[in-house]
Amino acid sequence: MIVNTNASLLPYNTFGIAAKADYIIEYDSVADLQKVLQAEYVKSNRILPLGSGSNLLFLNDFKGVVLHSVIRTIATIKEDEDSVYLEVGSGVVWDDFVAYCVENELGGVENLSNIPGETGASAVQNIGAYGVEVKDVIEQVNTVEARSTIERTFSNSECEYDYRESIFKKGLKAKYIVTSVVFKLAKKPTFKLNYSKLEEEVLKNGAVNLQTVRNTIIAIRQSKLPDTTNLGNAGSFFMNPVVSKQHFHELEVHYPQIPHYFVSETEEKVPAGWLIEQCGWKGKNIANAGVHDKQALVLVNRGGATGAEIVFLAEQIQLSVKDKFGIGLHPEVNYIE
C-alpha cells in the first residue's frame, strides 16, 4: 500500500487539471484494499475510486481519499469449447488487456482497442466503441464493499448495464470498489464491423482478423482523438442523445444530412459531435478550454485550464445545442466536486 497526502492529481486525470487530493492511496491486492478501508481516516472521509482518470473532471481540490488499484494480474479461470474466461485485475491498463487478447487470439474486445483507462473503470463506465460495449463480454465483476470490506461478486445482469451506465455509477456509486473483472472471450471470434465504414477500412489493411481490426481501430482513433499526453482531454465529453422519432423527422426536414442510429421503433440516437459542429464550436476556445478541431465531441485543455473553465465551455455548448436543435446534451465525463 502506498499513501500520499496533499498529493497532486495531475498523474490521475487525463484532462491535466492541476487539482490536489487530501490522500491518494494505491493498493495491489484485495487484502491490501480491505486493510486500507479499515483505517480510521479512510472510514471518516469521502472516497473516490479511480482508474487512470480518463473519464472525469475535477472541479476543485478533492477533499477525501482517492483509491487507485494497481492489481495487475491476468489469469485464465475457466475454459470450454468456445470460450476462455479471464479474470483481469482492476489496475490492468485497458489497452494492455486488449493487446493480450489479440495476441492470444481471443475475440470480443478488439473493437475496444486504444481506449484510455483501466479495466476496473471499464466495467463501471461500460466503455464502448465501434458497435461493441464492454458489457457484451463481461461475465462478472468482483468488488469489495467499502463500508464492510466484504467481497461481493456482481453478475452481468446485476450490474444493470446501459449506454455508458451501470449500477456502480448510480445507486451504488463509491459503495463497491472493483478489484477484478471476469471476461468471456471467444476462441472463434465473430467480427462486428458494421459501424460506419469500419469493414471497408479493415479490408484496406488486409484480411479480417483480430490484429487487422485492432490496427484499423487504433489508426481511426489516432486520426480523430487527441493524445492525452499532448493535449488534456477525457474522450467524448457528452453522451450521444436519444430523441423521439417525431423530433428526429422534424430535424431531418431542415438537416437532410443529419447522421443517426436506430435505437427502437420510437427513438433515434444522434451524434453529439455533429450537433456541436453544426453550432460552430469545432476548434473554438474559451479561456484555456477548447473544442478539438478533429472531433467536436472532445473538449480539450489548451494548457493550464481549470475544471471550472472546462465546465463553462461545456455549458455554452449545451445552451447552443438546446437553442438550435431543442436537444439537451448530458456529460459523459463525471464531474468530481
Ligand code: EPU
Ligand atoms: N461527427 C461530426 N463532427 C464531429 C464529430 C462527429 O459531424 O466533430 C459525426 C461523424 O461524421 C459521424 C458521427 O458524428 O457521422 C459519429 O462520429 P464518430 O464515429 O467519431 O463517433 P461519436 O458518436 O462521436 C462515439 C463514442 C466514442 C467512440 C466512437 C466510435 C460516445 C459518447 N462516444 O463517438 O467513444 O469511440 O463513437 O464508436 O458514445 C468515448 O466515449 O470517450 C469515446 C471516444
